[in-house]
Amino acid sequence: MAQATAINPTEASGGLGTFERYLSIWVALCMAAGIGLGKLLPAAIASLRGIEFGHGSQINAPIAALIWLMITPMMMRVDFSSIKNVGRRPAGLLVTLFINWVVKPFSMALLAWAFFRFTFAAFITPAEADQYIAGCIILAAAPCTAMVFVWSHLTKGDPAYTLVQVSVNDLIMLVLFVPIVQFLVHGASSLTVPFNVLLTSVLVFIVVPLLAGVLLRSLLVRRHGRAWFEGVLLPKFAPVTITALLGTLVLIFAFQSDNITGRFFHVLLIAVPITLQVYLNAGLAYGLMKWLKVEHSVAAPGALIGASNFFELAVATAIALFGPESGAALATVVGVLVEVPVMLSVCAACNRTRHWFPAERQSNDA
Numbered sequence: 001m002a003q004a005t006a007i008n009p010t011e012a013s014g015g016l017g018t019f020e021r022y023l024s025i026w027v028a029l030c031m032a033a034g035i036g037l038g039k040l041l042p043a044a045i046a047s048l049r050g051i052e053f054g055h056g057s058q059i060n061a062p063i064a065a066l067i068w069l070m071i072t073p074m075m076m077r078v079d080f081s082s083i084k085n086v087g088r089r090p091a092g093l094l095v096t097l098f099i100n101w102v103v104k105p106f107s108m109a110l111l112a113w114a115f116f117r118f119t120f121a122a123f124i125t126p127a128e129a130d131q132y133i134a135g136c137i138i139l140a141a142a143p144c145t146a147m148v149f150v151w152s153h154l155t156k157g158d159p160a161y162t163l164v165q166v167s168v169n170d171l172i173m174l175v176l177f178v179p180i181v182q183f184l185v186h187g188a189s190s191l192t193v194p195f196n197v198l199l200t201s202v203l204v205f206i207v208v209p210l211l212a213g214v215l216l217r218s219l220l221v222r223r224h225g226r227a228w229f230e231g232v233l234l235p236k237f238a239p240v241t242i243t244a245l246l247g248t249l250v251l252i253f254a255f256q257s258d259n260i261t262g263r264f265f266h267v268l269l270i271a272v273p274i275t276l277q278v279y280l281n282a283g284l285a286y287g288l289m290k291w292l293k294v295e296h297s298v299a300a301p302g303a304l305i306g307a308s309n310f311f312e313l314a315v316a317t318a319i320a321l322f323g324p325e326s327g328a329a330l331a332t333v334v335g336v337l338v339e340v341p342v343m344l345s346v347c348a349a350c351n352r353t354r355h356w357f358p359a360e361r362q363s364n365d366a
């Protein structure tokens with residue numbers, strides 16, 4: 001998710017900003033507003049949904065533009081040069097990568113397959129099962145990129161190390177997201193994922209904002225200095241990022257209004273494996289961190305990174321592959337609904353178990 005910083009401007013006042021503090025409320029309002037617009041203005045929403053990058057691409061241009069506005073400022077915060085410092089404390093990063101790329105997508109594929117093929121088979125058709133499985137896999141294969149900084153802040157995590165964890169995941173996602181999604185979707189369902197469409201989604205929703213963010217960061221830091229860039233400029237992007245995030249949510253729910261209202265019981269069914277997967281991966285990551293005696297300021301964000309998802313990419317990819325009214329797109333939208341309250345509960349659990357971990361080092365360098 002979006003709108004977060006490794007160096008959070010609200011830290012000076014010891015709390016979260018208004019957006020982060022009432023995140024669940026904003027998401028709920030966006031959901032309601034989107035569904036309302038989809039029902040009240042179906043023709044206008046259909047016109048917006050029909051604006052694509054090329055005929056038949058299924059890559060919605062308004063959503064892509066909003067995601068660029070939302071993600072590019074976040075990518076500007078990511079200092080990939082910090083990766084070189086991870087060798088000082090590699091255990092936390094290794095656990096995070098193991099959960100994100102070995103456990104998470106495969107466990108989600110297994111859970112989705114078990115629930116939709118067997119447990120819920122009496123309530124859904126085989127075609128719907130295929131779509132829901134595909135959507136859950138796409139969601140799990142996209143690790144959280146930005147919202148994790150908010151989760152890290154809530155658990156008093158080490159912002160520098162969290163930055164390293166996110167930076168490495170971003171780089172790996174460029175390489176592994178496409179083959180993992182293609183392999184698992186084809187293996188767990190009868191659907192075939194077009195490689196070119198999936199690759200285009202990655203280029204549009206990851207590569208473009210990533211390159212823009214890296215280039216802008218390099219140019220502006222060189223010209224004005226890092227202190228000005230992080231202390232003066234980046235906070236000014238917050239309204240743009242927040243507005244883009246809210247706009248993205250409104251459009252997503254507007255495009256999915258018929259799906260959500262017409263298949264509300266299915267929304268509840270989809271939420272079950274997604275919720276279980278979040279707790280499974282968070283618990284496994286947190287347990288491994290404790291076993292390896294990793295500091296809590298690294299362990300808690302690591303567990304949260306392993307549990308949360310880059311839902312903007314997941315929703316956009318599902319829409320690009322299967323269409324805005326597909327079951328796969330609905331499954332990724334359910335991921336949005338589930339993530340915020342579930343992740344807040346994981347944060348609370350991490351804070352209550354801080355005493356399980358060794359005392360923090362004096363230096364928190366990555």
